[in-house]
Amino acid sequence: MKHINFVKYPLIMVLLFVCGVCAHGQGPFCGIVGTEGCTAVKYDDPRIVAWATGCEVVFGPINIRNRPDSIVTFAHSGDSAIGPAWTNTVYHVVPLGDGGYATLTFDEPIHNVNGYDLAVFENSFDDYFLELAFVEVSSDGERFVRFPATSLTQTETQVGGIGQLDATYINNLAGKYRGGWGTPFDLEELRDSTGIDIDNITHVRVVDVVGSIDPQYGSYDSYGHIINDPFPTNSYSTGFDLDAVAVLGEPSSISAPQHSVIKSVYPNPAGERVTVMLDPAKLQSGSQTVAIYDISGRCMMEQPVPSGSVSVSISTERLRNGIYIVKAAGETVRLMVAR
Numbered sequence: 001m002k003h004i005n006f007v008k009y010p011l012i013m014v015l016l017f018v019c020g021v022c023a024h025g026q027g028p029f030c031g032i033v034g035t036e037g038c039t040a041v042k043y044d045d046p047r048i049v050a051w052a053t054g055c056e057v058v059f060g061p062i063n064i065r066n067r068p069d070s071i072v073t074f075a076h077s078g079d080s081a082i083g084p085a086w087t088n089t090v091y092h093v094v095p096l097g098d099g100g101y102a103t104l105t106f107d108e109p110i111h112n113v114n115g116y117d118l119a120v121f122e123n124s125f126d127d128y129f130l131e132l133a134f135v136e137v138s139s140d141g142e143r144f145v146r147f148p149a150t151s152l153t154q155t156e157t158q159v160g161g162i163g164q165l166d167a168t169y170i171n172n173l174a175g176k177y178r179g180g181w182g183t184p185f186d187l188e189e190l191r192d193s194t195g196i197d198i199d200n201i202t203h204v205r206v207v208d209v210v211g212s213i214d215p216q217y218g219s220y221d222s223y224g225h226i227i228n229d230p231f232p233t234n235s236y237s238t239g240f241d242l243d244a245v246a247v248l249g250e251p252s253s254i255s256a257p258q259h260s261v262i263k264s265v266y267p268n269p270a271g272e273r274v275t276v277m278l279d280p281a282k283l284q285s286g287s288q289t290v291a292i293y294d295i296s297g298r299c300m301m302e303q304p305v306p307s308g309s310v311s312v313s314i315s316t317e318r319l320r321n322g323i324y325i326v327k328a329a330g331e332t333v334r335l336m337v338a339r
Contacts (some may be wrong), residue, residue: 004225027152027168028293028327032127033181036260036331040181040245041119043085046226052204053295054105055081060097060239063232064210064217072097074237078104078250081275085121087180087242093123095237096133096208099219103205109139110201112187113249119182120174120206121243128164132211132229133174133240134219135185138203143195147185148205148222149173152297155213155226157310170297171325174206175240182246188336189295189323208239224315269338276312276326278305283329290314292335293325298325 030037041047055078062070075094081102086092094102110117118137124130132151136144152169159165170176176183187198210217211229218226233239262275276290288305290312303314303330316337324335 009134023267027166027170028291028297028299028325028332029150029168029171030332031330032323033166033177035327037333038177038264039116039184039334040177040183041116041178043121043182043244045089045119045248046245047116047247047248049215050106050108051083051085052104052245053082053107055079055094055102055242056203057094057096057102058100060100060208062236063234064096064098065214065232067234072100072236072238078102080241081242083244083247085180085182085246086123093237093241093243094204095241095265096239098210098217098232098239098315099208100239101205101207102242103141103203105141105203108247109199110137110187110204110247112191115186116184116248117187117201117259118176118204118248119184119246120204121180121246122175122177123179123180123241123243124175124177125179127167127178129162130165130170131165131168131175131227131233131240132165132209132227133242134207134209135172135174136205136207137187137190137196137198138205139197139200139203141203144203144205145190145193145196146222147172147189150223150296151221151225151227151229153228155228158213159211159228163230165229167278169297171297173209173221174211175229179243182244184248186323186334204245206240206242206245215258245257247327262326262333265333265335268334270316271337271339272315272317274314274316274326274335274337276314277326278310278312278328280308280310286330290326290328292319293327294314295323295325
């Protein structure tokens with residue numbers, strides 16, 4: 001994270017605010033904290049049952065392009081990433097540097113429960129300055145498998161060192177949410193992976209995304225898109241700022257968030273059909289649709305919502321087994337298809 005003196009440079013705050021309220025929320029994935037369907041995990045979420053108890057770090061350079069031999073010096077170990085997420089400071093973190101990574105361990109293995117299984121916390125000071133990281137898991141500390149990640153952010157113009165991102169174009173990348181709110185990950189997405197036991201995860205690895213759109217230095221998502229995030233930051237705390245990793249237990253409910261447009265999605269996992277229950281009082285006037293996206297952000301199907309309807313039934317016969325995203329009126333809910 002690059003630390004900026006906003007008192008000294010008040011114009012920066014004005015520009016960030018203006019940019020932040022323009023054209024956000026247009027992507028296929030869930031949005032920032034406080035928006036409908038947001039999956040962020042708060043630092044005091046009752047689902048949190050444990051935190052990482054060990055952390056080893058391989059630090060990356062301050063600027064992989066211009067200063068490849070200058071390693072970040074903000075933290076000298078991974079100690080600041082052990083234990084609960086910090087909420088009263090942005091400084092008690094482990095900056096990884098460009099392409100650096102941290103490997104975290106736990107007192108007990110992480111199990112594949114119903115819903116999300118772990119959450120990674122970063123220290124962003126707002127909802128739009130987002131520094132991203134890949135997340136990988138291992139059941140032996142040797143073979144690591146990466147969660148499939150998606151970045152649909154434009155790649156024509158480099159996001160600058162204090163630039164902004166739209167969370168609705170990002171999926172399965174840590175750092176999607178502001179400080180105090182973790183990005184969740186579901187081990188079920190790795191069920192078909194070889195060489196790991198998703199019911200016995202002993203190690204979690206967090207790998208900094210090098211946000212350059214220069215192919216010589218940049219990082220790519222699971223679908224071959226180069227990832228555009230703030231670059232270069234050129235500071236002693238360059239790269240993803242790891243705050244903490246939480247272990248999640250069973251959720252108390254699988255319903256959509258209270259007061260949401262999407263009241264429920266069932267059955268979930270779905271077989272041949274899925275029903276999306278809606279709250280017509282919260283739907284905006286005019287034509288509305290329910291859409292299903294795959295985790296790469298591609299729209300797989302779309303169905304109109306009849307006027308006054310409280311539910312929409314959608315055939316999922318053409319969908320392969322896997323994780324999908326149901327979207328209605330800007331809100332998203334995860335759907336699993338399994339036959």
